[in-house]
Amino acid sequence: MGFFDKLFKRNKEQQEQKEALDAGLQKTKEGFLNKITRAVAGKDTVDEQVLDTLEEALITSDVGLETTVAIIEAIEARVKRDKFVSTSELSRILQEEMAAVMGSSGNLPENIFAQPLPKKPYIILVVGVNGVGKTTTIGKLAYNFKKAGQSVLLGAADTFRAAAVDQLTIWSERVGVPIVKKAMGSDPSAVAFETVEAALAQNVDVVLIDTAGRLHNKAHLMEELSKIRRVISKKIPDAPHEVMLVLDGSTGQNAIEQAKQFTAATEVTSLAITKLDGTAKGGVVLAIAHKFGIPVKYIGVGEKMEHLQIFHKEDFVDSLFSLK
Numbered sequence: 001m002g003f004f005d006k007l008f009k010r011n012k013e014q015q016e017q018k019e020a021l022d023a024g025l026q027k028t029k030e031g032f033l034n035k036i037t038r039a040v041a042g043k044d045t046v047d048e049q050v051l052d053t054l055e056e057a058l059i060t061s062d063v064g065l066e067t068t069v070a071i072i073e074a075i076e077a078r079v080k081r082d083k084f085v086s087t088s089e090l091s092r093i094l095q096e097e098m099a100a101v102m103g104s105s106g107n108l109p110e111n112i113f114a115q116p117l118p119k120k121p122y123i124i125l126v127v128g129v130n131g132v133g134k135t136t137t138i139g140k141l142a143y144n145f146k147k148a149g150q151s152v153l154l155g156a157a158d159t160f161r162a163a164a165v166d167q168l169t170i171w172s173e174r175v176g177v178p179i180v181k182k183a184m185g186s187d188p189s190a191v192a193f194e195t196v197e198a199a200l201a202q203n204v205d206v207v208l209i210d211t212a213g214r215l216h217n218k219a220h221l222m223e224e225l226s227k228i229r230r231v232i233s234k235k236i237p238d239a240p241h242e243v244m245l246v247l248d249g250s251t252g253q254n255a256i257e258q259a260k261q262f263t264a265a266t267e268v269t270s271l272a273i274t275k276l277d278g279t280a281k282g283g284v285v286l287a288i289a290h291k292f293g294i295p296v297k298y299i300g301v302g303e304k305m306e307h308l309q310i311f312h313k314e315d316f317v318d319s320l321f322s323l324k
Contacts, residue, residue: 014110017309022319024301028282029320032061036094040087046079050087054094061280062252064287071097071286095321099313102289105271105296106313112297113148113310121153121199123207123232123239125192127225127266128246129258130213133274133300135164137246138208139171140308141298145206146177153202155195155209156181157188157228168210175305178202188212188224189231196235209240222265229266244270244297247288250279259292268292274300277307285316 035057039050051072058068074097079085085093099106109115124141128134135158142152154172158164162184172179180195192209199207212224232239245268247255255273262268271294276282289296296311 017306018315018319020307021299021301021309021315022322024277024307025282025316025319027278027280028061028276029322031280032057032283032320035060036091040090043087046075046085046087046090050090051076054090058283061283062287063283064253064256064291067101067287067290070101070290074100091321095317098286098317098320102286102296102313103293105289106311106316107295108297108310108312111148111310113144113150117150117205119236119238119241121196121204121207121236122241123196123199123209123236124242124244125209125211125225125228125232125240126244126246127211127262127268128213130161130164132213132246132248132258134213134246135167135171135210137272137274137298137300137308138168138210139175140300140305141208142171142175142177142206143305144308146175150205151203152177152206152208153195153199153204154179155192155207157191157195158210158212159184159186159188159191160212164210164212189227192228193231193235196232196239200235225266242270243268244272245294246272246274248275249273249284249299250275250281252279252281252284253287255284256287256291259288259294263292263294268294270295270297272296272298272300272308273311277301282320285311289313 039053039057043050055068055072059065075093078093126134126138145152154168154177156165156168156179165181169179180198182191195207195209243266245262247258249255273285273296276299298308299311301307301309
């Protein structure tokens, strides 16, 4: 049982989710913990050599240079302040500083899907490049919102790829929620407009709108997303209420580059990081949360619908230190 794990009493569902998180981060923590163990081997106190080795462990786990420096500097400040810090205390301090560096991420209610919505219909525009798991994430979000008692409507505004519309249709049938779609090549903003129009007519709680994942022409992407936002706001002035960027965690530093591109192209308000199971690059979650200051709301740690989890940074860090 890890440091943070001891602070929380969990019900059965929460415990199952924590176990799935532990399993999903297995590859990341195997390499990470081995490096930390080597860093403190034979040492009684946290000295410069320990910190240098710890810095290397963080960077090679895709935490990234900028975030690693922030963590190491925070630990150095605590060592200097407390005068004597043993290597046995280092694990606790490191976990605390790793959680702290993620800022506003991971502070969501335990079951955000069942929480009262700030607006109705609550419009979520989902963005991200092709292949990151964007459409799958939408399907899993729809499942979780519906399971929590919310009515859901999907909008297939990625009309650039026929496969995207087909895939979202499959998810709508699997989850049992309606979908608004048009033929391939249709104007994405027209699909978005009709989706919001239908949501208002049907008194829907949550609307999830898929968008095209092209990044090769940033100006075109910005223009398309801006047009979608404009037409949505004609029906609901303050919509979309959330713009969620989906990133593939298994791509490591490439996910950070994608986040740079999308945050430059449109106002992103939340993040979902997928495919953390089966990769040793899970440390990129810390880098993304720290660098962009945009809350990470969800992480994907498996293929099942239940494996899209609400992100809790203490649980995430705890799982990195609880090697099975």
